[in-house]
Amino acid sequence: MPSASPTAPPAPAPQAPATGASRRRPRRLGPGDRLFLAVVIGVPLLALLVFVWLPALASMGLSFTSWDGIYLSDIHWVGLDNYHQILTNYPPFWPAVRHNVIWLLFTALLPTPFGIFLAYQLDRKLRFTRVYQTAIFLPMVLSLAVVGLIWEIIYNPDTGLLDGILNAAAPGHHVDWLGDPDLNLWAVLVASAWRHTGYIMILYLAGLKGVDPALKEAAALDGANGRQTFLKVVFPALKPVNVIILVVTVMESLRAFDVVYVLGGGVGSKPGMELLSLLITDNIIGESSHIGYGSALAVVLLLVSLAAIGTFLVQNFRKEDR
Amino acid sequence: MTLQSRTVLTAPQPSRRTVVGGLFGLGAAALAAPLLTACGGGAAADPKTVTFGSNGADATPKSAYAAVTKAFAKESGLTVKTNTVDHDSFQKSISSYLQGTPDDVFTWFAGYRMQYFAKKGLATPLDDVWEKIGGGFSEATKQLSQGEDGKFYFVPLYNYPWGVFYRKSLFQERGYTVPRTWSEFTALAKRMKKDGLSPIASGYGGGDAWSILGAFDYLNLRANGYEFHMSLMRGEVSWTDKRAATTLDLWREISPYYQQGAGGRSWQDAAQSLLDKKSGMAVIGLFLGQQVSDEALRADIDFFPFPEIDPANGQDAVEAPTDGFMLSRRPKNEKGAKKLLEFLGSAKAEGLYMGVDPSNVAVHAQADTGSYNPLQKKSAELIASAKHITQFADRDSDPGFISTVVLPGLTQWLGHPDDGAALLKRIESQRSRFFTS
Amino acid sequence: MTTTATAPVSPARPRDEPPYGGAVSKPPRQTGRHLMLATIALLWLLPLLWAVYTSLRPYADTSKHGYLSWPRGISLQNYTDAWNQSGMPHFFWNSVLITVPSVLGTLLFSAAVAFFVSRFDFRWNIALLMLFTAGNLLPAQVLITPLYRLYLLVPLPAWMSDSLLLYNSTWGIIAIHIAYQCGFCTFVLSNYMKTIPGEISEAALVDGAQVWRQFFQIILPLCRPAFAALATLESIWIYNDFFWPLALIETGDKRPITSALANLQGQYFTNPNLIAAGALMTAVPTLLVYFALQRQFISGLTIGSGKG
Known part of the structure; x- marks a missing residue:
């Protein structure tokens, strides 16, 4: 599933083209131009509204109903009942929230800084830098099926790599990585971090390439060592990228789905690995769906996400608005 | 601004152009392809x-x-x-x-x-x-x-029936006899454990959580009878009913004999341990045979009906999806x-x-x-002799209820089995959501 | 800005310099860095290598001796089996039919929107940009039920889909991919286009060039690095997606490559070595795309950042 945005919002372009154009009036937009622009914006906008926003709004509406997903006439308005049930009488809900928070903290504290660290290490004239980059980014390129399979054959309690090594070192020891509800979330987080690190690394590397090398060299000439250069000069200069990394991390953590789904056997939430996205799937996909209930869960996730994205979008675009 | 201009104005290397160009070419081909393949479809109402x-x-x-x-x-x-x-x-x-x-x-x-x-x-x-x-x-x-x-x-x-599968040669070597009653069954499991075997092969990791339901169904059927089992499945009785707790009690009794690490194992690996004579028995369906390619090995596999718990119910029900x-x-x-x-x-x-x-x-x-x-042959006889035939928990009940409520609960409970009161309460709290009458 | 301040120290150098090409001062402790990076890279590759090792071994060997053992016979048998048993070529083609139009459509649509919002000063630009960007951030599960209903209502001519509906047609999958992914690409591309100096389009306008020519002949070619980067990311995402077809495609033969793997994953019996081989094969196309576009990948994402 896709992820959030990597690029930095640029500072306002000093030669904003349109203002320039209107000032100097080289040629007014003709009817052909206007038609072209209307099509250019109209078609994608229509697609977006019809395929994305319309269903999203419909889901919000459905979250106030009870529906098995079959006949439209069976949709019954239940008001806030679904939300009430979810908050008070849905055993996996609070564990899922907790797991999402753990996911967020873990991702923000380990793979994200590590990815930034790697990007900084690789952003220099270094032999094999591309080899390193590829190796670390590779988990992102692999399909989810491969990722699921890889970790399955690592964590397998009988034939897996980890328990095999463990068993060779201390016979009789047996860790149920994916089965133990106290452990499996962490096992999955390792798999997730394995992918996330490369993603962050690439995004940050892109950001770092945008930092004028002169800036770094100036700092180096001033006698700052690598860490100081990074912390005092480069990191602050990359504020826009930092914001994006933060948003990506938050979004990926809130929406975390794929890796857990695959490592959970593709059957929905498992004890110890409940996540909001999986609870939604539990209720929406499958033989006996509870569309209203699932939609209400989705709206909860949506609200949390929007709170996270909202701050970002407002911060990002307000600058341009100046 | 140097920075921006540089990014843009760097002359693209030829390799880049060809790559991107090639991609677009491939794209054009692919865009046209669905049009071609779609032709000749649309056999909407062909009476033939x-x-x-x-x-x-x-x-x-x-x-x-x-x-x-x-x-x-x-x-x-x-x-x-x-x-x-x-x-x-x-x-x-x-x-x-x-x-x-x-x-x-x-x-x-x-x-x-x-x-x-x-x-x-x-x-x-x-x-x-x-x-x-x-x-x-x-x-x-x-x-x-x-x-x-x-x-x-x-x-x-x-x-295909569910039963307790085992290897004949293992039972012969060790002098085990097929148990008919619950006490014989638990005694056998105990003995197997002493002999260094995993008495009951078990693997319900990943997407295989359903495999534990066979044991649950049989325990419930044997202890509480067909009628109660079906009412429980159809959401007609409360899961906090004492009889459901009895079923969990019985299950807890044999849980020490379950193979370790079952929560992360596929049922297939569990079955493999039975075939490898590392486990003594497995509560599983006849499809176990799909894993066996060696005919000599297949001939060594046998099964017995799940043991009797309450003589009133005997072994009258067979689970045969x-x-x-x-x-x-x-x-x-x-x-x-x-x-x-x-x-x-x-x-x-x-x-x-x-x-x-x-x-x-x-x-x-x-x-x-x-x-x-x-x-x-044995399967056909078993099914023919049954007084009641059940399908399987996820077929006799609302599959969503089983897969999103009962299964997560039971698998978690099996990891650390207690008296099950909390689990049953948890399941009960969701029952009305799935069975509205 | 910073550029002015630092310009005297070092004149700007072209970015894509070969390693050591113009190294003035070699930083110290390079060996240590290599050691560290090589270790990390190896650690990151290890899981993948383990899968490759597994895929090369016959099931009979590993089921007898365990996976953590020396191989008794390495072969590509699993690969040929997986290829033949799963009908992989067919599903590969399905995935191409979905992925390529989706990626191109996404790039075209988002380039258009980005062009609009970044090169012209209309009042609703920022709102538009936010609408697009936020659309991509919605969880996919939120959309699926109404989308399914919608797809059942939209008729398609028989030459487009034998289902006569958007439902159960490749077009439906392409449509939602484009609409859903557009936001992300619009965001990246609009940032990219803003870095294209305004003089370029002004000059074009002065020359009397029509807007569409400006778009196709000036702006789009200049965005090539960004296209390369986005094409890589989007190909990976769209190719690997398994969510939309689950509810929107009902004919097994129309499903994407992820189905081929599901076909290998037997209902009751699974051979992990075979699955490993199959899974690794499905990863090849995205790897190829990544390697082909790798050079542009980072520079394409490098847009106007770092001027905080």
């Missing part, structure tokens, strides 16, 4: 064609279904267009499938699962088909094929589809299927059992 949606994507069932449909085509002159979707996806998308543009005939399961879609009007009644094929099926099978409204909606193909076919709600070719269903409900079709896939047992009374292997 019956469409058949199959969940048998594995090599064995796939060729077995192919053998059956081929024979039908030859006999009737109709063409069968088979749409095969892997078992998991088929199940997950069944609801949207049936409401969309489903195939005329589709594979499905007997029990609550069939009745649910019949009740929702997503299947066509088959009473006229049953008038022709009814003679070949037992009373129990007929009941199994009816919806709540008493109409027929289902044509069975085969079933039945697979078969249904007719979608607005079949494009109803006449042809019903002809196909009549054929599928014949002894001949069952014989053809079982000829390719020997890990099941035919349900038709006149089906040829001459080619059965000993396991199949």
Whole structure:
């Protein structure tokens, strides 16, 4: 599933083209131009509204109903009942929230800084830098099926790599990585971090390439060592990228789905690995769906996400608005 | 600004241009492709064609279904267009499938699962088909094929029993005897553990959580009887009922004999440990045989019915999930589809299927059992002797209730079994959401 | 800005310099860095290598001796089996039919929107940009039910889909991919286009060039690095997606490559070595795309950042 945005919002372009154009009036937009622009914006906008926003709004509406997903006439308005049930009488809900928070903290504290660290290490004239980059980014390129399979054959309690090594070192020891509800979330987080690190690394590397090398060299000439250069000069200069990394991390953590789904056997939430996205799937996909209930869960996730994205979008675009 | 201009104004290297250009070229080709492939489709209402949606994507069932449909085509002159979707996806998308543009005939399961879609009007009644094929099926099978409204909606193909599987040679070597009662069973498990075996093979990791339900069903059936089990499955009694707690108590009694690390193991690895004589027994279905390619090994596998717990119930119930076919709600070719269903409900079709896939047992009374292997023969006898036949928890109950409430609860509980009060309360709290009467 | 301040210290150098090409001062402790990076890279590759090792071994060997053992016979048998048993070529082609139009459509649509919002000063630009960007951030599960209903209502001519509906047609999958992914690409591309100096389009306008020529002949070619980067990311995402087809495609033969793997994953019996081989094969196309576009990948994402 896709992820959030990597690029930095640029500072306002000093030669904003349109203002320039209107000032100097080289040629007014003709009817052909206007038609072209209307099509250019109209078609994608229509697609977006019809395929994305319309269903999203419909889901919000459905979250106030009870529906098995079959006949439209069976949709019954239940008001806030679904939300009430979810908050008070849905055993996996609070564990899922907790797991999402753990996911967020873990991702923000380990793979994200590590990815930034790697990007900084690789952003220099270094032999094999591309080899390193590829190796670390590779988990992102692999399909989810491969990722699921890889970790399955690592964590397998009988034939897996980890328990095999463990068993060779201390016979009789047996860790149920994916089965133990106290452990499996962490096992999955390792798999997730394995992918996330490369993603962050690439995004940050892109950001770092945008930092004028002169800036770094100036700092180096001033006698700052690598860490100081990074912390005092480069990191602050990359504020826009930092914001994006933060948003990506938050979004990926809130929406975390794929890796857990695959490592959970593709059957929905498992004890110890409940996540909001999986609870939604539990209720929406499958033989006996509870569309209203699932939609209400989705709206909860949506609200949390929007709170996270909202701050970002407002911060990002307000600058341009100046 | 230097920075920006540089990014943009750097002359693109030729390699870059060719790569991107090539990509666009490939894209143009691919954009055109669906147009070409789409032509010639649209066989919407061809009276000569019956469409058949199959969940048998594995090599064995796939060729077995192919053998059956081929024979039908030859006999009737109709063409069968088979749409095969892997078992998991088929199940997950069944609801949207049936409401969309489903195939005329589709594979499905007997029990609550069939009745649910019949009740929702997503299947066509088959009473006229049953008038022709009814003679070949037992009373129990007929009941199994009816919806709540008493109409027929289902044509069975085969079933397979669940039991306690073991290796004969292991029992011989160690001098074990087949247990008949609960105390004999637990004593045997204890002895196996002392002998260094995992008494009960177990693996319910990943997508295999369903495999524990066999034990649950049997415990409940043996301890509390068929009627209670079915009421519990249909959401008619509370899960906090004392009898449900009894079932968990019994389960907790044997949980120390379960294979370690089961929560992360696939059932297949668990079965492998049985075949490797590392585990003593396994509560599993006849499909265990699909894992065995060595005929000598297959001959060494045997099973016994789940032991008796309450003499009042004895071993009268057998869990034997039945697979078969249904007719979608607005079949494009109803006449042809019903002809196909009549054929599928014949002894001949069952014989053809079982000829390719020997890990099941035919349900038709006149089906040829001459080619059965000993396991199949024993299975058929067991099912024939049963007073009650159950389908399996996720077929006798709302599958969503089982997969999103009961299974997560039970698997978590099995990791650290306690008296189960919290678990049952948790399950009960969700019951009304799935069973509104 | 910073550029002015630092310009005297070092004149700007072209970015894509070969390693050591113009190294003035070699930083110290390079060996240590290599050691560290090589270790990390190896650690990151290890899981993948383990899968490759597994895929090369016959099931009979591993089921007897365990996976953590020396191989008794390495072969590509699993690969040929997986290729033949799963009908992989067919599903590969399905995935191409979905992925390529989706990626191109996404890039075209988002380039258009980005062009609009970044090169012209209309009042609703920021709102538009936010609408697009936020659309991509909605969880996919939120959309699926109404989308399914919608797809059942939209008819398609027979030459487009034998289902006669948007439902159960490749077009439906392409449509939702484009609509859903557009936001992300619009965001990246609009940032990219803003870095294209305004003089370029002004000059074009002065020359009397029509807007569409400006778009196709000036702006789009200049965005090539960003296209390369986005094409890589989007190909990976769209190719690997398994969610939309689950509810929106009902014909097994129309499903994408992820289905081929599901077909290998037997209902009751699974051979992990075979699955490993199959899974690794499905990863090849995205790897190829990544390697083909790798050079542009980072520079394409490098847009106007770092001027905080």
